[in-house]
Amino acid sequence: MSGTGDYQIMLTDSAGIAVVHVAGEIDVNAHAELVRRLAEAPTRGRRVVVDLSRVTLIDSTVLKALLTARNDQLRTGSDLVLRGPSPEVRRALEHAGLAGAFTIEEGGAPGPGAGTR
Numbered sequence: 001m002s003g004t005g006d007y008q009i010m011l012t013d014s015a016g017i018a019v020v021h022v023a024g025e026i027d028v029n030a031h032a033e034l035v036r037r038l039a040e041a042p043t044r045g046r047r048v049v050v051d052l053s054r055v056t057l058i059d060s061t062v063l064k065a066l067l068t069a070r071n072d073q074l075r076t077g078s079d080l081v082l083r084g085p086s087p088e089v090r091r092a093l094e095h096a097g098l099a100g101a102f103t104i105e106e107g108g109a110p111g112p113g114a115g116t117r
Contacts (some may be wrong), residue, residue, distance in 0.1 A: 002079050006024045007022070007023065007024035007025050007026055007027075007029070007030040007033075008018065008022070008023045008024055008031075008035070008105065009019070009021070009022050009023075009026075009030065009033050009034055009037050010037075011037045011040055012057060012086060013110055015109045016046055016047065017046075017048075017049055018040075018041035018043075018047070018048045019048075019050075019051055019083075020034075020037050020038060020041055020048070020049070020050045020051065020052060021051045021054075021056055022050060022054070023035065023054035023055065024053055024054070024055065024057075025055075025056055025057040026058045026059070026062045027057060027058070027059040027061070027062065028059060028061045030062065031059040031061045031062060031065060034062060034065055035065050036071075037051045038050075038065065038066075038068075038069040040070075041078075041099055042073065042076065042078070043074075046078050047078055047079060047081065048069070048073055048078065048079070048080045048081070049080075049081045049082075049083050049105065050066065050069075050080065050081070050082050050083065051084060051085035051087070051102065051108055051112055052082055052083065052085040052089045053083065053107070053108025054086065054108070055085070055086045055089050056086065056088055058088060058089050058092045059087055060096065060113040061091075061093075063092060063093070063096050063098060066080070066082070067098065070101070070102060077095070079103055080102070080103075081102070081103045081104070081105050082102045082103070082104050082105065083104075083105045083106075083107060083108055084087045084105070084106060084108025085104065089092060102117070
């Protein structure tokens, strides 16, 4: 898992599905790392899932990165799915008028390292 301070971003794959696990405050400081992971994701699996269940803050630069990644996936005949967006993410999507732009999958994985101390 990589990230500094207030965020974590990790890419995993399982059964042909690339999952980008995102946690914490995802803003302009996390943007470059998220864009890198989103660019790597299609090489790990055909379907890309971004688990946003542990995000506590998200800003417009990150929403734009997610929308760009989604559009890139659609051009290749695949999709980018948002898994379990936190209430903060849902509010940001609604405020930006993007609530209907993404496929939403309810739930959310505990994430790598969850439950360990």
